[in-house]
Amino acid sequence: MTPHGVYRKEVLDNGLVILTERMPEVQSISIGVWIPVGSRKEEERQAGISHFIEHMLFKGTERRSAEEIAAAIDSVGGILDAFTSREYTCYYAKVLGEHLPLAVDILADLVLHSRFDPADVEKERAVILQEIKMVEDNPDDQIHDLFTQTIWADHPLGRPILGPRETLSQIGRDEMAKFMDDSYRPDQAIISAAGGLDHQSLVDLVVAAFGDWEGRSQPGPSSPPISRVTTVNEDRDLSQVHLCLGVKGLAYAHRDRYTLSILNTILGGGMSSRLFQEIREKRGLVYSIYSYTASYRDGGLLVVYAGTSNDHYQEVVDLVQDKFRQIRDELVDPKEFRRAKEQIKGNLLLGLESTSSRMTRLGKMYMYYNRCFGLEEIIQGIEEVTPERLQQLTHSLLDGGACTLASIGRILQPSHQS
Numbered sequence: 001m002t003p004h005g006v007y008r009k010e011v012l013d014n015g016l017v018i019l020t021e022r023m024p025e026v027q028s029i030s031i032g033v034w035i036p037v038g039s040r041k042e043e044e045r046q047a048g049i050s051h052f053i054e055h056m057l058f059k060g061t062e063r064r065s066a067e068e069i070a071a072a073i074d075s076v077g078g079i080l081d082a083f084t085s086r087e088y089t090c091y092y093a094k095v096l097g098e099h100l101p102l103a104v105d106i107l108a109d110l111v112l113h114s115r116f117d118p119a120d121v122e123k124e125r126a127v128i129l130q131e132i133k134m135v136e137d138n139p140d141d142q143i144h145d146l147f148t149q150t151i152w153a154d155h156p157l158g159r160p161i162l163g164p165r166e167t168l169s170q171i172g173r174d175e176m177a178k179f180m181d182d183s184y185r186p187d188q189a190i191i192s193a194a195g196g197l198d199h200q201s202l203v204d205l206v207v208a209a210f211g212d213w214e215g216r217s218q219p220g221p222s223s224p225p226i227s228r229v230t231t232v233n234e235d236r237d238l239s240q241v242h243l244c245l246g247v248k249g250l251a252y253a254h255r256d257r258y259t260l261s262i263l264n265t266i267l268g269g270g271m272s273s274r275l276f277q278e279i280r281e282k283r284g285l286v287y288s289i290y291s292y293t294a295s296y297r298d299g300g301l302l303v304v305y306a307g308t309s310n311d312h313y314q315e316v317v318d319l320v321q322d323k324f325r326q327i328r329d330e331l332v333d334p335k336e337f338r339r340a341k342e343q344i345k346g347n348l349l350l351g352l353e354s355t356s357s358r359m360t361r362l363g364k365m366y367m368y369y370n371r372c373f374g375l376e377e378i379i380q381g382i383e384e385v386t387p388e389r390l391q392q393l394t395h396s397l398l399d400g401g402a403c404t405l406a407s408i409g410r411i412l413q414p415s416h417q418s
Contacts, residue, residue, distance in 0.1 A: 007362065007372040008199045014213055015187025018206055019362045019372060021194040023355060029100050029195035030359035031202075032092035033107050036190075036367055037183040038085045039163070040156045040296070041220065048128070048163015049171050049179050051084040055128060056176060057091065058082070059120040061113040064106075066120075072106060080106065086157055087296055088367060094356055097196045101205055108209035111184065121173045132162050139242045139408040140288070140307055147244035147303060147406040148294075150232045155225040157296060185217040186210065190366055194358035224298035229402040233411055241313045241409030242305075245320050247397050249293050249300030252368040258381040259393045260293055260302070265340040267291045267327060268304055272339065274323050275304060285312045285319075297368070302397060310412045317405065325401060328394040332387045341382055348378065 010018040038050050058080075059066045073080040078095035080103075091110055093103035135141050145160040152158030162168075191210070193202055227248040250260050268275040268291025280286050289306040308316045351357045352375070365372050 007374075009366075009372070010199075010203050012186070012207060012211060014211065015185075015189075015216075016206070016210055016213065017190045017366060018203055019190060019192040019366055020197060020199045020202055021358050021362055022197055022199065023195050023358065026196050026355060027096055028094055028355050029097050029103070029193060029197050030092060030094045030355040031100070031103055031107065031191065031193040032090045032359050032363055033111055034190040034192065034363040034367060035089045035091075035111075035184055036087065036188050038087045038089055039159055039161045040086045040222075041183060042156065042159075042163075042179075044156075044159075045167060046171060046175065046179065047159050047167045048161075049167075049176060050089055051161050051163065052124070052128060052168065052171055053176050053180050054082045054084045054089050054091075055124045056116055056121065057110040057114045059124060060115045060117060061109045062115060063109055063113065069106065069110070072102065076102060078103060084161055086161060090360075090363065092356075092359065100197065100202065104202075104205040104209050112210070112213060116173050116177055118173050121176070125168060125171075128162065128168060129165065132165060132168070135160075135162065139236070139238060139240075140305075143242040143244050143305065143406060143408050144303075146232065146234060146408060147246065147404070148301070150230060150406045151227050151246065151248075151301065151404040152225040152299075153228060155223075157225045157299065181215075183217070185215040186213040187215075188217040189213075190363050192359050192362035192366070194362060195355035222298070225296075227299075227301075227404065229404055231405045232407070234406075234408045235410060236408055238409040239309075240307045241310050241407050241411060242307045243313070243317065243405065243407040243409075244303050244305050245317060245403050245405045246301055246303035247324075247403055249302040249397065250295060251298050251300055252295040253297075254295075254300075256389075256393050257295070258378075259385045259389055260300075261344055262337070262340050262382070262385055263327070263390055263393060263397075264291050264293050264302065265343055266332060266336060267323065269340075270343060272343075274327070275306075275320065278323065279306070279316060279319050283319075285309075285316050289316075310410050313407070313409075313411055321401060321403060324398050324403070328391070328398040328401075331391055334387065337387050337390070341385075344382055345379060348375070 008020045042049055076099040080093045082091040091107055095103045149158045191206055275289050279289050286306050286308045291304045294301045304320050306316050
């Protein structure tokens with residue numbers, strides 16, 4: 001039980017998990033179909049296939065053309081979309097409660113009855129190539145992929161989700177259909193929904209639409225990523241140098257995940273953070289600087305991003321490393337520590353105001369923890385963290401001060417690491 005609603009769970013005979021959270025005060029419902037397959041599950045020769053499949057599911061089914069899919073959701077003022085990550089793909093819709101049957105029907109149509117018309121495959125291949133070019137034209141986006149490739153080289157988690165042009169140009173219709181048939185299985189899938197819904201009514205809709213979905217998944221071998229310490233620069237004639245500097249982080253369900261969240265908040269998680277205040281506000285060396293964490297089943301990253309002029313590049317790198325050393329070697333002041341906790345709790349509560357964020361939270365919680373839990377458990381976990389525990393974690397992650405550094409832009413002076 002949470003102050004905001006009750007989580008309910010149902011497992012169908014085919015293994016499909018249904019999760020709901022009722023929000024009686026809202027009229028909308030967000031519903032997502034979660035498939036625990038992303039770029040990590042791909043072989044190198046088919047890199048990008050998960051994202052390609054996500055695109056193809058919107059290009060037409062046995063019952064609807066792409067235009068009819070779009071018209072059906074637009075006609076009720078709804079939203080229909082999808083995203084692919086390194087470890088999962090999600091297809092979701094947001095509609096008014098009265099249109100939930102249509103949303104479930106469309107999602108089932110996409111996931112179970114897509115056509116993969118060869119002509120559509122070629123058109124969508126061209127669209128994704130444009131998407132890759134768009135990322136390449138935005139170095140502040142591309143740098144994050146370059147960093148991940150640098151620190152996790154030779155591991156599937158290190159590859160860009162979109163895939164490289166070389167493999168994208170070779171992936172065919174039959175290969176996509178086989179990959180989907182092998183990996184889109186009900187016993188691994190989750191349907192999560194949040195909003196002004198009735199649990200049993202949704203279950204009945206899902207049973208009617210997804211109950212005949214068959215097949216059992218075959219989990220493949222998987223090894224955790226191993227972080228490398230190295231420096232890479234992609235030399236480009238840009239007005240700024242975009243850089244990511246970071247270290248290994250924690251797996252999604254690690255017992256110190258709340259400690260890491262506080263560490264990230266203090267370091268670079270907002271306008272009051274140490275990095276923002278020192279490097280932007282006091283010194284004016286950057287417009288944008290922040291830190292973030294990326295967590296997966298068996299590994300993670302703690303990363304700082306900054307964009308700066310090429311003559312300030314080395315100074316910014318040195319200052320970030322100084323902040324790493326400072327938070328590792330000095331106990332955090334109780335006032336700053338309390339502010340970070342309150343910031344995390346505030347962000348958490350603000351995020352719970354939308355049905356979309358609740359739906360997403362349900363799906364990801366079950367995927368990584370195999371259970372759903374309420375706000376109280378998260379807040380308790382945050383409150384239990386002490387400055388001493390934070391310092392223990394920084395000693396573990398930042399021991400020796402060795403960082404991985406990736407940059408895009410023209411560096412005027414040779415980089416070094418202290």
